[in-house]
Amino acid sequence: MLATLATLCQCVGAVALASLLVWLLGVALSKLRPQQLLDRLPSRAILITGCDSGFGLELARRLDGLGVPVFASCLYPEGPGARKLAADCSSRLRVLPLDVTSDQQVADAVVCVEAALSDTTGAELWAVVNNAGISDCGEVDITPLEKFQKVLDVNTMGAIRVSKAFLPLLKKSKGRLINVNSPYGRLPFPMASTYCLSKSALTMFTDVLRLEMKKWSVTVCAVEPLLYETALTDAEYLQSKYVENTEKTLSDDKESIRQAARKNCEVMLRASKWLAKKNISEVIDEMVIACVGQNVQRRVTPGFLETIILTVLAKLPDWLKEFLAQLVITLVKIIWG
Numbered sequence: 001m002l003a004t005l006a007t008l009c010q011c012v013g014a015v016a017l018a019s020l021l022v023w024l025l026g027v028a029l030s031k032l033r034p035q036q037l038l039d040r041l042p043s044r045a046i047l048i049t050g051c052d053s054g055f056g057l058e059l060a061r062r063l064d065g066l067g068v069p070v071f072a073s074c075l076y077p078e079g080p081g082a083r084k085l086a087a088d089c090s091s092r093l094r095v096l097p098l099d100v101t102s103d104q105q106v107a108d109a110v111v112c113v114e115a116a117l118s119d120t121t122g123a124e125l126w127a128v129v130n131n132a133g134i135s136d137c138g139e140v141d142i143t144p145l146e147k148f149q150k151v152l153d154v155n156t157m158g159a160i161r162v163s164k165a166f167l168p169l170l171k172k173s174k175g176r177l178i179n180v181n182s183p184y185g186r187l188p189f190p191m192a193s194t195y196c197l198s199k200s201a202l203t204m205f206t207d208v209l210r211l212e213m214k215k216w217s218v219t220v221c222a223v224e225p226l227l228y229e230t231a232l233t234d235a236e237y238l239q240s241k242y243v244e245n246t247e248k249t250l251s252d253d254k255e256s257i258r259q260a261a262r263k264n265c266e267v268m269l270r271a272s273k274w275l276a277k278k279n280i281s282e283v284i285d286e287m288v289i290a291c292v293g294q295n296v297q298r299r300v301t302p303g304f305l306e307t308i309i310l311t312v313l314a315k316l317p318d319w320l321k322e323f324l325a326q327l328v329i330t331l332v333k334i335i336w337g
Contacts (some may be wrong), residue, residue, distance in 0.1 A: 035285070036294040037066070042092075043122045044175075045069040046291055047113060049100055049162055050132030052081035054230035055180065058280060059129065059287045064089040068292065069123060071113055073098035075132070100132045100158030106165045113169070125169040127176040127291045130159035130202075136194045137238040137265065138245040147245065148194050155198035160205060167218070174217040178290045179206045181222040183301065183310045187321070190329065191242070191268060210298065221290050222299045225283045226306045229276040235269040264333075271332040277303075 038044065046063055050056040051072035060072040070093045074082045077097040085095060096112055099105045117123050134154045136147050159179055170177060184192060185199030203222065210220035227233065242265045250258045283302045290296055301307045313321060 035289055037288075038292050038294060041067045041292060042069065043124065044126035044173075044292060045071065045113070045117060045120075045123050046127040046129065047071040047073065047096075047109075047125065047162075047166065048129040048131055049073045049098060049158070050075070051085065051095075052076055052079055054232060055225070055280060055283055055287065056129075056131040057081050057085065058284050059131070059291075060085055060093060061088055062284050062288055063291065064093045066288070066292070068092070069120065070094070071096050071109075071116070073100075073109060073132075075099055098132075100130075100162055101153045103161065106161050109162075110165050110169075113166075124173040125166065125175065126173050127178060128162065128166045128170065129178045129180065129287065129291065130162055131180045132158055133180065133198075133232060135192070135232050135238065135241075136245070137191055137242040137269075138193075139191055139261075140193045142245050142249045142261065143194060144245060144248050148197065151194040151198050152201070155195070156201045156205070159202055163205075163209065167213075170218050171213075171216045176219040176221065176291065176296070177209070177213070178287070179220075179222045180287075181206060181224045181299075183224050183226050183306075185224075186314055187310070188325070190325070191265060219296055221296055223283070223286050223290055224299060224301045224310075225280075226301065226303065226310070227272065227276045228280050228283060229273075229278050230280065233272065233276055235273040238269055238272075239266060267333055267337045268329075271336045274336070 046068055048056050048060050048063075048070065051060050052074045056072070060070050063070050070089070072082070072085050072093055073096040074085075075098070076082065077095050082095045085093060094112075094116060096109050097105065098109050113125060117125060132154060134151055136143065136151055138147070163177055163179075167177070169175075179202055181203050182195070182199040184196045185201075185203040188196055206220060206222045213220050231237070239262075243262060246258045246261055250261070286300050286302045290300070301310055313324075316324075
């Protein structure tokens, strides 16, 4: 009996190990596989939100270089990001003023895109990339309610607003809608409650919309970068947000608590800055594939190691996730404190 049980355990272990190796090989091949792009790129126009900096700006430049007509929407159409795009890109790229929290500006953007496409023979709106986003920093009890509202307005409602406005055009082209989500939408992280909440809601919106759009042959997918050095993750910017929040919610008679909280935030952000990847090219590669690649995944995390870690973490029980999170925080305080 014991011999049979031992043999069974060995077989199960062998199957589990083989399955793990096959999965790792599949992930590696998917990351290493050369990009296979669609044909007729000059007729597949793409709208990208949040092109003032970071992922949006670089994606707009990359797609323009591939011959794709790009509508690069910017919060500041006269700002440095918009000027850089105008200087570096071809006449195919059009900069659009767009605040994703404004119903009127989104409606105006639809009119501009439709007018531009009508002037271009054979062109259609092939994809929309909801990239615009903001972040804040602070524990739930020190973050003012209006900060939750602001982050949700941009990261979640902004993406929903843009998606609903442009879905009629995507249905006509049987195109794609790409949401720039985040692993923080599935894994909680201290002092990032506003961002985690907004991305969690956007993740569910993406999954629901994917099911609903199948009958229209519209592909809905998500790109989920982990931690990269962009304006969104700038340590000085986030520290200033944290200080701003403590000023509003911690009274002057709690100065010692305020200073201790700021010190803790400074340590966490110092670690975040050190860990953040400087090169965002692998993110842009995945975004390009999502826009005009032949093989599109429902959800993709840039980076091989990041994909492995986040996939494993997502399968762990909550108590173990919380234990690991506390362990990481403790190590951060020891190393960077």
